[in-house]
Amino acid sequence: MSQENAQNNEIDASLEITPEMQAFYQRADAIIGVANSQLGPDAHSGQVGASLLYSAARYSASVASIGFVKGDDFAKEKDDIVEFYTKQYRQMLSDNLTDYAQNFDKYIQLNQDDKPTK
Template sequence: MANQPDNEFFNRADAVIDLANSQIGECSRGKVSASLMYANARFSAWISATGCRDGEEMAAAKEEALEFFVGQFRTMLEENLDEYIENFARYMTRDPE
């Protein structure tokens, strides 16, 4: 990742993943993923709004915010895809029940 995460970074991420995993029994993985992406987009929009005085300032900063958040997501997704590729057999092998 471009920026070094703080000590609790992965704990916060794991808590969100645990919540998402707990919802998979209620609906498909795809629907949970879509809800998770929407929540991230909504939270990111709120983060962007907190740094602005008004809607006009936010509109002026919109492209910069999009570039930042989409770029960060792409970097994190690439890192995680690469990790799964390298560890596919270990990560995707189910333990016998």
């Protein structure tokens, strides 16, 4: 184990998962479950991923509109809204890519375990 991995494990061990964080991850896992259920002969992971990104964008637009009374006022905030969501997505994607790279062998094994046997 590298020193960096040891430090990450110490940080992870000291990180308290609050009930709010647990609920956040449970919702995310449920959405991933729905996405995975769409995989099959008619839809590969790239197609499902594209649909998932589109649905996240649609849902985010709806959430961002809450509190506005006029469409014109909402439209004026478009650039700030896009910047906010882009920044959030970039950080989450970066964190998950780092996690996947650090746990690549484990995740690849999990993916292979999910494949049906012939």
